[in-house]
Amino acid sequence: MPARDPHERSVDFEEVELGYSREQALVEATRCLQCPEPLCIQGCPVHNDIPGFIRALVDQDFQRGIAVLRRTTNFPAICGRVCDFARQCEGACVLAQEGGDAIAIGALERFLGTWEQASGRRQQPAEQKAPATGRRVAVVGSGPSGLACAADLALRGHQVTVFESLPIIGGALAWGIPTFRLPPPVLAAEIEFLEAVGVCFRVNTTIGTDLTIDNLLAQGYGAVFIGAGTIVPTRLRIPGEELNGVYTATEFLTRTKLSRSGQAPGEGAPTIGERLAVIGAGNTAMDVAQTAVRLGSIVQRDGLKEFTSMDVAETALRLGFREVTVVYRRSESEMPARREEVGSAREEGVRFMFLTTPVRFIGDEQARLVAMECQEMGLGAPDASGRRRPVPKPGTEFTLPVDTVVLALGYQADKTLSETTGGLAADRWGLITVDPETGRTGRTGVWAGGDIVTGADTVVRAMGAGKRAARDIDRFLMKV
Numbered sequence: 001m002p003a004r005d006p007h008e009r010s011v012d013f014e015e016v017e018l019g020y021s022r023e024q025a026l027v028e029a030t031r032c033l034q035c036p037e038p039l040c041i042q043g044c045p046v047h048n049d050i051p052g053f054i055r056a057l058v059d060q061d062f063q064r065g066i067a068v069l070r071r072t073t074n075f076p077a078i079c080g081r082v083c084d085f086a087r088q089c090e091g092a093c094v095l096a097q098e099g100g101d102a103i104a105i106g107a108l109e110r111f112l113g114t115w116e117q118a119s120g121r122r123q124q125p126a127e128q129k130a131p132a133t134g135r136r137v138a139v140v141g142s143g144p145s146g147l148a149c150a151a152d153l154a155l156r157g158h159q160v161t162v163f164e165s166l167p168i169i170g171g172a173l174a175w176g177i178p179t180f181r182l183p184p185p186v187l188a189a190e191i192e193f194l195e196a197v198g199v200c201f202r203v204n205t206t207i208g209t210d211l212t213i214d215n216l217l218a219q220g221y222g223a224v225f226i227g228a229g230t231i232v233p234t235r236l237r238i239p240g241e242e243l244n245g246v247y248t249a250t251e252f253l254t255r256t257k258l259s260r261s262g263q264a265p266g267e268g269a270p271t272i273g274e275r276l277a278v279i280g281a282g283n284t285a286m287d288v289a290q291t292a293v294r295l296g297s298i299v300q301r302d303g304l305k306e307f308t309s310m311d312v313a314e315t316a317l318r319l320g321f322r323e324v325t326v327v328y329r330r331s332e333s334e335m336p337a338r339r340e341e342v343g344s345a346r347e348e349g350v351r352f353m354f355l356t357t358p359v360r361f362i363g364d365e366q367a368r369l370v371a372m373e374c375q376e377m378g379l380g381a382p383d384a385s386g387r388r389r390p391v392p393k394p395g396t397e398f399t400l401p402v403d404t405v406v407l408a409l410g411y412q413a414d415k416t417l418s419e420t421t422g423g424l425a426a427d428r429w430g431l432i433t434v435d436p437e438t439g440r441t442g443r444t445g446v447w448a449g450g451d452i453v454t455g456a457d458t459v460v461r462a463m464g465a466g467k468r469a470a471r472d473i474d475r476f477l478m479k480v
């Protein structure tokens with residue numbers, strides 16, 4: 001996929017990848033072998049008809065291509081940007097299996113999704129929604145699972161209300177994934193469509209505290225879908241985590257996004273220091289690292305406008321992150337982040353420190369972070385995840401000067417919903433137990449899907465769960 005120059009892009013928040021031109025998309029599409037038993041479809045978590053939409057691209061019938069995609073996905077323009085293609089459809093493509101270059105399925109999906117949004121020609125326009133059924137559905141959470149469920153139910157004629165704790169709609173698509181990977185207008189176009197088909201959004205409303213699921217059912221909602229995600233950041237539980245300068249990834253990314261977008265003016269951007277360490281190495285860690293590089297650069301550039309040269313130098317020293325390092329306790333080959341994200345972060349100047357873990361954060365007398373004590377790790381036998389277990393090496397402790405640390409260690413479920421809703425079975429981590437075919441929970445009239453069921457996962461799987469639940473909710477409502 002063509003991308004902007006690393007030096008140019010690392011100083012702004014504009015999209016990194018450029019996407020295919022029409023000509024590039026057509027050339028790539030003609031490479032597809034149109035396999036009679038396409039392995040790529042098996043690799044796609046929602047089983048998009050990949051050769052089908054590529055065939056339409058070759059025929060230059062973009063409307064048909066998008067129609068093929070929309071049979072199984074609500075968000076081609078989003079998934080075409082954020083899916084882990086190398087591990088999914090492209091990894092399964094027969095050309096990759098034979099040692100060649102996979103068809104760039106993600107780039108082609110993105111091309112069609114972008115074309116659809118730019119042309120305004122949705123495959124199923126809002127006017128084609130089914131006649132009103134008079135049934136009401138409540139959706140808890142506006143991430144990809146909730147949005148997909150809401151869209152599919154609204155198109156079937158049900159009246160859907162989405163309840164969202166945050167002031168912004170989109171779940172991790174809105175507060176988490178940075179704008180340089182998912183530009184806000186791409187998500188906004190999907191939300192506008194939901195509004196056009198009659199979905200109502202109630203933001204700043206937390207189900208489980210402001211209202212319970214029992215309240216919703218008593219208010220006449222015939223069904224409730226829980227797509228609450230896993231929003232509680234995992235902590236390291238080592239000394240010094242409470243120091244000023246230690247952020248969770250959620251706090252760092254959300255404050256950056258909200259303060260830059262003007263959607264929540266009270267939210268300040270994170271304080272800019274010199275040396276930032278990101279602990280962890282999943283996609284969240286990459287997003288934090290790349291956001292930090294941009295924050296530092298932006299502050300220096302804005303400063304240039306307002307201060308004399310000496311002031312700029314001093315302000316830059318204080319406000320610009322000079323070094324951004326990802327600290328990971330395993331080796332590079334065990335890193336869970338997408339390869340493209342790691343490559344992109346490296347190109348932009350992010351450093352990596354492998355086989356290292358922090359053991360304590362060190363503060364000054366004002367409780368500001370000044371350093372972290374780290375320990376080297378070795379690799380032992382594989383653990384339950386199949387990756388080699390990191391093993392501490394005693395006596396290898398060393399101190400790394402840092403003024404900002406962002407913990408990107410993953411997310412856990414908030415147990416409030418399972419604890420306030422009778423009949424909802426959850427495991428010890430608060431993940432809700434459902435029938436995997438339908439998303440039905442143990443409580444009649446309540447469905448769940450996405451990360452709150454699987455644990456932190458992916459956009460495409462969350463979306464697929466929302467669609468599966470919508471089909472079952474529709475059947476349930478139309479029988480009642």
Ligand SMILES: Cc1cc2nc3c(=O)[nH]c(=O)nc-3n(C[C@H](O)[C@H](O)[C@H](O)COP(=O)(O)OP(=O)(O)OC[C@H]3O[C@@H](n4cnc5c(N)ncnc54)[C@H](O)[C@@H]3O)c2cc1C
Binds near residue numbers: 144208450
């Ligand atoms: C920084 C970051 C980068 C990521 N990058 C990628 C990527 O590149 N590709 C990819 O496929 N996946 C990525 N993911 C993962 C992906 O975003 C998630 O798997 C997906 O968003 C899960 O969708 P969901 O609908 O289950 O929940 P979420 O997207 O988490 O949305 C849940 C929503 O529910 C709301 N909520 C929670 N509890 C309540 C309540 N009680 N009442 C009302 N509202 C509530 C939350 O505020 C939130 O908005 C990333 C995640 C993060 C955090």
Ligand code: SF4
Binds near residue numbers: 033
């Ligand atoms: S496996 Fe690859 S070559 Fe075959 S149909 Fe799918 S994308 Fe085309």
